[in-house]
Amino acid sequence: MSVITDIAATYRRPRRVVARLLSYGKREDSALAILMGSCIFAFISQMPNLARKAHLDGQELNMLLGGALFGWIFIAPLMLYTVSWLTHLVARLIGGEGDSFGARISLFWAMLSASPLILLNGLTAGFIGPSPALNLVGILWLVFFLWFWISGLFVAYWSKK
Structure with a gap:
């Protein structure tokens, strides 16, 4: 299936999509592509807010965009790999039977699937700027991200293979 179709399917049945991704085998190139795609979307999502901040505060937009680009393309992937490894350790400590690749796919796919939000x-x-609407959308993103991530972890560590 295409990535867009898989993202839409994740909003209906996240476990099924993650199970299909894991059934392809341990493909680190796919995991890295999913991660980088989600980081690119996260960077793009920062652009309107950074433009607003540059206009209101009189800051240089290119400097703000450069910092965000560096953070999302170079720093965030390293941090997300670390989070997935720690998640793997915790899952194994509480009885999970999967491998670290399952933790990576679960986290990275949750990030990419929640990218529309x-x-x-x-x-x-x-x-709009800081407002209750921004808080609501942020909470909505967090809820869906956690739902996708936890569902993926369940498939990777606790489903019957």
Whole structure:
């Protein structure tokens, strides 16, 4: 299936999509592509808010965009790999039977699947600014992200193979 179709299917049945991704085998190239795609979407989501901040505060937009690009493309992947490894350790400690690749796919796919909501969050931050609407969209993104991540972890560590 295409990535867009898989993202849409994740909003209906996240476990099924993650199970299919894991059934392809341990493909680190796919995991890295999913991670980098989600980081690119996260960077793009920051653009409206950074443009708003540059306009209101009189800051240089290129400097703000450069910092966000560096953070999302170079720092965030390293941090997300670390989070997935720690998640793997915790899952194994509480009785999970999967491997660290399952933890990576679960986290990275949750990030990519929740990207439409993080893009909406960025637009809300850029056009409306700090408001209850921004808080609502942020909470909505967090709920869906956690649902996708926990569902993926369940498939990777506790489902019958």
